[in-house]
Amino acid sequence: MVTIKDVAKEAGVSVATVSRVLNENGYVGADTRKKVMKAMANLHYSPNEVARSLYKRESRLIGLLLPDITNPFFPQLARGVEDEVNKEGYRLLLGNSDEDVQKELDYIQTFVQNNVVGMVSATNTVDHELYNALQLPLVLLDRTTEDYPSVYSDGREGGRLAAKTILEKGARHITLMKGPAHVKPAQDRYKGAMEMLSEAEVDFSVFSTYSYSFEDATSWAKELFTKYPDTDAVIASNDIVGIAVLHEALKRGKRIPEDVQIIGYDDIPQCSLSYPALSTIRQPAYEMGRQAAQLLIKLIRKENDVDKTIQLPVQLVERSTTRKE
Amino acid sequence: MVTIKDVAKEAGVSVATVSRVLNENGYVGADTRKKVMKAMANLHYSPNEVARSLYKRESRLIGLLLPDITNPFFPQLARGVEDEVNKEGYRLLLGNSDEDVQKELDYIQTFVQNNVVGMVSATNTVDHELYNALQLPLVLLDRTTEDYPSVYSDGREGGRLAAKTILEKGARHITLMKGPAHVKPAQDRYKGAMEMLSEAEVDFSVFSTYSYSFEDATSWAKELFTKYPDTDAVIASNDIVGIAVLHEALKRGKRIPEDVQIIGYDDIPQCSLSYPALSTIRQPAYEMGRQAAQLLIKLIRKENDVDKTIQLPVQLVERSTTRKE
DNA sequence: TTGAAAGCGCTACCAA
DNA sequence: TTGGTAGCGCTTTCAA
Numbered sequence: 001m002v003t004i005k006d007v008a009k010e011a012g013v014s015v016a017t018v019s020r021v022l023n024e025n026g027y028v029g030a031d032t033r034k035k036v037m038k039a040m041a042n043l044h045y046s047p048n049e050v051a052r053s054l055y056k057r058e059s060r061l062i063g064l065l066l067p068d069i070t071n072p073f074f075p076q077l078a079r080g081v082e083d084e085v086n087k088e089g090y091r092l093l094l095g096n097s098d099e100d101v102q103k104e105l106d107y108i109q110t111f112v113q114n115n116v117v118g119m120v121s122a123t124n125t126v127d128h129e130l131y132n133a134l135q136l137p138l139v140l141l142d143r144t145t146e147d148y149p150s151v152y153s154d155g156r157e158g159g160r161l162a163a164k165t166i167l168e169k170g171a172r173h174i175t176l177m178k179g180p181a182h183v184k185p186a187q188d189r190y191k192g193a194m195e196m197l198s199e200a201e202v203d204f205s206v207f208s209t210y211s212y213s214f215e216d217a218t219s220w221a222k223e224l225f226t227k228y229p230d231t232d233a234v235i236a237s238n239d240i241v242g243i244a245v246l247h248e249a250l251k252r253g254k255r256i257p258e259d260v261q262i263i264g265y266d267d268i269p270q271c272s273l274s275y276p277a278l279s280t281i282r283q284p285a286y287e288m289g290r291q292a293a294q295l296l297i298k299l300i301r302k303e304n305d306v307d308k309t310i311q312l313p314v315q316l317v318e319r320s321t322t323r324k325e
Numbered sequence: 326m327v328t329i330k331d332v333a334k335e336a337g338v339s340v341a342t343v344s345r346v347l348n349e350n351g352y353v354g355a356d357t358r359k360k361v362m363k364a365m366a367n368l369h370y371s372p373n374e375v376a377r378s379l380y381k382r383e384s385r386l387i388g389l390l391l392p393d394i395t396n397p398f399f400p401q402l403a404r405g406v407e408d409e410v411n412k413e414g415y416r417l418l419l420g421n422s423d424e425d426v427q428k429e430l431d432y433i434q435t436f437v438q439n440n441v442v443g444m445v446s447a448t449n450t451v452d453h454e455l456y457n458a459l460q461l462p463l464v465l466l467d468r469t470t471e472d473y474p475s476v477y478s479d480g481r482e483g484g485r486l487a488a489k490t491i492l493e494k495g496a497r498h499i500t501l502m503k504g505p506a507h508v509k510p511a512q513d514r515y516k517g518a519m520e521m522l523s524e525a526e527v528d529f530s531v532f533s534t535y536s537y538s539f540e541d542a543t544s545w546a547k548e549l550f551t552k553y554p555d556t557d558a559v560i561a562s563n564d565i566v567g568i569a570v571l572h573e574a575l576k577r578g579k580r581i582p583e584d585v586q587i588i589g590y591d592d593i594p595q596c597s598l599s600y601p602a603l604s605t606i607r608q609p610a611y612e613m614g615r616q617a618a619q620l621l622i623k624l625i626r627k628e629n630d631v632d633k634t635i636q637l638p639v640q641l642v643e644r645s646t647t648r649k650e
Numbered sequence: 651t652t653g654a655a656a657g658c659g660c661t662a663c664c665a666a
Numbered sequence: 667t668t669g670g671t672a673g674c675g676c677t678t679t680c681a682a
Contacts (some may be wrong), residue, residue, distance in 0.1 A: 376675030
């Protein structure tokens with residue numbers, strides 16, 4: 001490993017001088033700079049971030065905590081924060097919590113042990129005591145809360161929009177799927193849809209689900225049609241479940257969207273790959289990730305007048321599982 | 326921040342002693358140990374990994390380099406390595422390279438700057454000069470090569486299996502999709518299928534694709550049926566493309582699997598969510614990730630007699646896009 | 651069985 | 667404009 005000392009020797013100057021040209025601060029003569037630069041190039045010198053981090057008490061690392069990258073909504077989110085964070089020279093320490101508080105704790109500990117400068121968390125279990133104790137800039141992603149800076153999309157509006165769409169397209173027997181209780185954004189959209197449905201004059205049923213896993217999605221779908229066989233429209237709790245419902249309907253010989261309309265939520269990439277392509281409410285996941293990163297970086301830099309709550313708009317994407325009016 | 330010094334003071338011992346109980350090495354008296362433990366608990370002490378890393382010249386971090394986590398095959402892989410690595414107390418520094426050599430370089434630099442103990446790379450652009458210069462334990466994932474430790478699945482066999490399956494089920498006009506040229510595993514499976522097809526007495530066409538993106542998949546599918554309208558079986562380059570082909574076929578009024586059979590590759594989770602559910606060749610992605618992590622850790626520990634090339638078996642998953650014989 | 655102290659690579663203060 | 671050096675928090679020798 002080539003250190004700052006080696007560079008100093010090669011250039012015939014002191015380590016202090018090398019440090020100065022490295023960090024572009026303090027006075028350093030033009031030709032001294034040149035000598036040092038040359039020495040650095042010769043030796044392929046690259047500063048040791050660990051040593052820097054130790055002294056400055058902060059690294060160029062940012063912690064990203066996710067529930068599970070395996071869930072298709074999160075890779076987009078993650079990519080958004082990564083790309084944005086990279087722009088500013090930061091890198092990501094990644095953790096999947098599986099909604100397990102212990103794992104979350106462990107990761108947070110790792111983050112501080114490694115001097116991360118900030119963290120973004122897309123976890124559902126915001127342990128307030130824990131996060132309050134945290135001395136780090138933190139932004140919550142895909143979560144709405146008063147207590148911490150956060151970026152999220154308008155779940156209530158999304159739910160309303162989903163319901164409104166289904167309503168306008170003449171559904172008579174709507175089944176509203178309620179996502180897992182501990183997933184806050186799922187509850188928001190549920191409430192939004194609920195509001196809209198309650199105001200309208202239609203029959204509807206509520207079908208509760210307790211997970212978002214691929215494996216379970218198919219079972220929920222089966223159960224739904226068994227329980228509510230005359231359903232002619234379902235507002236799914238997310239796209240995965242929506243696609244499962246779609247295929248279950250197809251299996252049962254229903255025509256889509258003539259007999260059953262379906263609207264999903266999220267707009268994960270594979271929506272357009274379902275057949276018929278799933279209509280859905282789009283959350284701008286990649287953009288959410290980017291904005292979360294931007295916000296975090298502003299917080300890290302202690303900028304003034306930063307808006308600590310960013311709500312991104314949600315959008316109807318009409319594809320082929322809703323009627324064309 | 327509470328440091329080892331604070332603990333030492335609280336316990337009335339020296340920092341050296343605290344360090345000893347922390348690392349469970351060297352002699353330390355039973356009651357001294359107890360005092361120290363208590364002090365650590367009182368102060369909620371958690372050692373600074375950065376300081377440790379600086380002294381030992383290695384962190385508890387492992388670098389993971391991926392092409393793009395947004396591609397549904399990779400989250401599984403990533404999760405596999407994360408889970409395994411966590412078991413041994415390591416954490417992940419994550420990077421997406423987008424198959425861009427410069428980004429890859431930058432990430433690798435970050436990895437060494439942060440004293441990672443090893444890295445796993447699932448990138449296609451193995452720049453040998455670069456990797457050779459690297460002084461780190463490295464394992465290649467989803468890549469077959471003689472030059473570095475690697476874990477991958479048997480692509481050639483997978484290709485053969487896909488072709489064999491299609492052949493046995495009575496296809497007459499097969500279209501074999503060839504994946505992007507720079508993606509080595511895609512070429513392996515292509516070659517395998519090609520071998521099998523060449524030996525058989527059937528007509529077949531080769532259709533070349535240059536990307537794996539969601540957006541492009543649909544275009545490939547359209548183009549395929551325009552170019553080869555009498556195709557009655559397609560061996561897709563991966564599941565995404567397979568699903569796109571499936572839906573394009575459906576759009577064109579073909580019955581699946583009666584008129585057209587389709588076989589994918591990878592077995593990403595959303596396969597079972599397509600309709601009809603996509604038959605495919607399964608790569609054990611999660612397991613591949615785990616094994617890569619295990620191998621890397623063995624390498625890090627300089628264990629002897631470790632098998633540096635791990636080939637995992639591939640497996641036919643018959644669902645509904647291939648005939649039942 | 652314990653403590654003092656050097657040193658990991660770097661930054662930043664103070665002096666020259 | 668430069669260099670010497672203390673010190674970031676930890677581990678590990680060496681001595682006691």
